[in-house]
Amino acid sequence: MxxxxxxxxxxxxxxxxxxxxxxxxxxxxxxxxMDFAISSATQVLYHEIGHLFVAEFGLPVLGKNExxxxxxxxxxxxxxxxDFADQVLYDAAxxxxxxxxxxxxxxxxxxxxxxxxxxxxxxxxxxxxxxxxSPEYYAQIATDYGLDADRQQKCGDIYRQSSASWASxxxxxxxxxRELVGTITVTYEDPGDYTAEMEAMQADQxxxxxxxxxxxxxxxxxxxxxxxxxxxxANAFYSSGDSTLTFCYEFIRHLAELYLSNGMAEDDAGAGxxxxxx
Amino acid sequence: MDFxxHDAEFTLYHEIGHLLVGEFGLPVLGKEExxxxALAVILMLTDEANPxxxxxxxxxxxxxxxxxxxxxxxxxxxxxxxxxxxxxxxxxxxxEVCMMVGAEPETxxxxxxxxxxxxxxxxACQGTYDQxxxxxxxxxxxxxxxxxxxxxxxxxxxxxxxxxEQFEAELKKRQxxxxxxxxxxxxxxxxxxxxxxxxxxxxxxxxxxxxxxQITYCYALTSDRYDLFINDILPSMTVGGVAPPxxxxxxxxxx
Numbered sequence: 001m002x003x004x005x006x007x008x009x010x011x012x013x014x015x016x017x018x019x020x021x022x023x024x025x026x027x028x029x030x031x032x033x034m035d036f037a038i039s040s041a042t043q044v045l046y047h048e049i050g051h052l053f054v055a056e057f058g059l060p061v062l063g064k065n066e067x068x069x070x071x072x073x074x075x076x077x078x079x080x081x082x083d084f085a086d087q088v089l090y091d092a093a094x095x096x097x098x099x100x101x102x103x104x105x106x107x108x109x110x111x112x113x114x115x116x117x118x119x120x121x122x123x124x125x126x127x128x129x130x131x132x133x134s135p136e137y138y139a140q141i142a143t144d145y146g147l148d149a150d151r152q153q154k155c156g157d158i159y160r161q162s163s164a165s166w167a168s169x170x171x172x173x174x175x176x177x178r179e180l181v182g183t184i185t186v187t188y189e190d191p192g193d194y195t196a197e198m199e200a201m202q203a204d205q206x207x208x209x210x211x212x213x214x215x216x217x218x219x220x221x222x223x224x225x226x227x228x229x230x231x232x233x234a235n236a237f238y239s240s241g242d243s244t245l246t247f248c249y250e251f252i253r254h255l256a257e258l259y260l261s262n263g264m265a266e267d268d269a270g271a272g273x274x275x276x277x278x
Numbered sequence: 279m280d281f282x283x284h285d286a287e288f289t290l291y292h293e294i295g296h297l298l299v300g301e302f303g304l305p306v307l308g309k310e311e312x313x314x315x316a317l318a319v320i321l322m323l324t325d326e327a328n329p330x331x332x333x334x335x336x337x338x339x340x341x342x343x344x345x346x347x348x349x350x351x352x353x354x355x356x357x358x359x360x361x362x363x364x365x366x367x368x369x370x371x372x373x374e375v376c377m378m379v380g381a382e383p384e385t386x387x388x389x390x391x392x393x394x395x396x397x398x399x400x401x402a403c404q405g406t407y408d409q410x411x412x413x414x415x416x417x418x419x420x421x422x423x424x425x426x427x428x429x430x431x432x433x434x435x436x437x438x439x440x441x442x443e444q445f446e447a448e449l450k451k452r453q454x455x456x457x458x459x460x461x462x463x464x465x466x467x468x469x470x471x472x473x474x475x476x477x478x479x480x481x482x483x484x485x486x487x488x489x490x491x492q493i494t495y496c497y498a499l500t501s502d503r504y505d506l507f508i509n510d511i512l513p514s515m516t517v518g519g520v521a522p523p524x525x526x527x528x529x530x531x532x533x
Binding site: 058059060061062063064065066067068070071072109112113115117118120121123124127128145146147151154158161162164165166168169 | 306316366372410414
């Protein structure tokens, strides 16, 4: 069953040309944009892993499947103890917040019918779980997103419920001392015009690292594949029928362009302090 | 009044969703509010005692969300609505209709059409309904009633405020709270005695309190729904007076 992640991003794609990246920005700014793209895309990757868990482990989804995948992604990042997790969460919240609807325009009907929550709702859900996890540590981002004290307190309840739920459904599927059954094969297919995106993904070990985390910690019932490829659209999805998680190069470019088109790149970026993503 | 009573039924089953999560410690990984909406649809569609009544109640409650949305978000969506733990009213309307048409394409195809849910989406809704229905079944496996007599749900109605007596009377007459209580206590092995209480309240609301194990349903909510129907839905109905199809033009009316 294919789960389309980025149906909502279609509108943005209309103004993507790819040439924006090449011509209007400095190398340093493009580097920043790519770092942001890879970082925020990591949340998307974990979201698809959420779908993978639901499908492979038969997890119960009582509400919306897409919100479940989002929350699994956020919880894995919040509780996984990875160095990069905080940055991923900040960048992902920002990417969703900046995504399609700015201003006061109500979203259109197709977007409201969609099984995904609205992009802004997805941003707030990430921030809510963050501040629910640690009100002190994430106080600033909660304030930045306008979550008042009352809301922050509710986020504590939501976090505790989600975290406990996640722990309970996950427990039986942890690998523990058991022997591996399924493993994950990673491939980066022909990038076409997306060489820069592919190279950034590979340098980051984007798919490889997540595949390792999943296969070493959970008892996968069968062999699976993580695949980067050209899709013709900015998307990512897990297909249970193909046992394949697909991440489109176009999505990485979309996120980089989102960063640049929102003026997030600094003018003197990278002058002297070039911080490569790991 | 039919409309208000139908909304009351849906609202009760929604709160029963929260109750089941609370009483049985069910794992909720998305929004509990959406989960409760989904359960309300499942419970009503699997209530074999009153299939027609349930179908009409579901259609009315979806229309209620729709017209709420026309009023509340017609002029824009603020950040508060985005970070609320409830989905937007319009999303709740679509999600409810999706569950309905997913479960019974024949019964609710027309409703889904009137909500502009295209055929492809309607088909995808079958997967949505199946997943929700199976998930609730799995997590409630240990909660289904066995031969042992379970705990009881006590139903009571406090006196309505002046002007709302008709709502209290109608709820009692139709046994809205009583029927829901009977369905739940016969279907599930409740871990403790619970209460369903109708009362006036200051605001149109209903809620489950996990500490006291009580669902409170406010007459002010009945009154609010009654007014919504009279002021917003009735004027938009076709002359024939069949089910009110929420047409696209209604969507642009604004608040």
